[in-house]
Amino acid sequence: MNAARTIVHELAHQWFGNLVTPEWWTELWLNEGFASYMEYIGLNAWLSLASTLYFRNFFKSMYGVADFINNIRGCSVSSELCSAPCGSSVIRMMSSFLTENTFRKGLSKYLTEKAFKNAVQDDLWHHLTQQAHEDKTLDKDKTVKEIMDTWTLQMGFPVLNVTNNKNGKATLTQERFLLSKNASSSNTKDSYRWWIPITFASRENPNFNVTNPKLWMSPKESTKTIEIPKDGWVIFNNKQTGVYRVNYDDRNWEMIIDQLLIDHTVIDPINRAQIIDDAMTLAQAGLLPYETAFKLLSYLKKETEYVPWGTALDSLKYIKRMFQHTGGYGALREFSLSLILPIFEKLEFEEKENDNVLDKIKRVEILSRVCSLGYKPCVNLSVDLYKAWMENPDLSKISPNFKKFVFCIAIREGGFDEWKFSWDRYEKSNDGAEKNLLLNALGCSKKSWILNEYLNRGIKEGKGIRKQDSASVFKSLKDFLKKNKDGLLPAERAAQQALEKAENNLKWMDNYYQVILDWLNNNNFRNNI
């Protein structure tokens, strides 16, 4: 699948980059943004998974196009990484609020007129505005440039605060979303405003398919009051096509949680993922109580779809890491298992012939998480598969998709024999992908003398590790190295970043560890070890 994405991406550059070339580096995001947007369009045509996979990517990397432009010098080495994800999110938002038909027609006029020439983003905005006014998909008093400048020329993205008043009205405000606030950022908070396309669904009308907005919140409006149904929940940002997060008043959050617990299928799967991601991220930023976010996660016991699950697994990773070396880990583990075991039992530990790509990804992600939580039946199955492979090396029954976590679990649970077996396979194998899997697994051992030996082989030439693989050895050992960092001299910049991260993590522990632990204990999740 990655191969397919790369091919579509590079093909798209024939239009975005080669046919029409940006005038200067600051417009580079247009190339990369469109090329990665086309990846998802291409995948959609092939597998109709686009929105699903798109969302995983989108959630992981929401930052402003302007961040990229401002950092252009620092980013020059890996500009694709810097500009592509957010650029493509902003483009997707544009295609949604203009409607796909208008977007396509405007885009093709832009490409025709600018063929074999240079362009700036204003050229694109011009053609899209003309088309949108012609098609009446955008009011005459608005231009695409006016809207898009707020998304591409300033940093970050907003959080929309929605207060569901009981009288059939909702009050909206917007502010810049920041994961951690510091003195300098709070001073400038007021100067950041966006043109936000407003769409919503409600209990009365749970239609999440309308992504062309009837309403806009403009940068000039500090608050906006709109009509909503009088009773029940509202959920804003249909299919999360807008590049913004949404926070609600307590009562509306409660009504959303009730709906999820009673019948979550009323809410679109993409919006379920959005709600999980928003709740957990807002809690991390101190904008929503963790109790609310955790209560919301409880509905996952009944969730079977991949998009919400993938998002939930991602957002629990941070908490898991923070709890890992604390007394509260046992309670968190109990909670996580209570959510994930129902779907684990359903999926079973083998790939089915009629699984589609999405089923396969879902199974691997669920199994590897359950195993990494140390759930015995899952661990035992992995260890058995690996043992069978050791006994009969030429006949591996381990599905290629399972290899990554099965190898790792077996080496983590095993001793030197298990480790040595993978080491020998690494030396013998001619398959680059397999070599990488093995390198990763070799770092999973819990025995420090084995890891020391591994590190030694990674550093010294002629000890069996290919030169280009040394970096992978370090990557697989990163937890081990963190614990034993005396004697390692990290570069100044990396050290500074690590320090800032550590400070944020300490603050997080001070603020939220006890809150989460209390919630877990009050809900009968305890340390059973």
Ligand SMILES: [Zn+2]
């Ligand atoms: Zn590219």
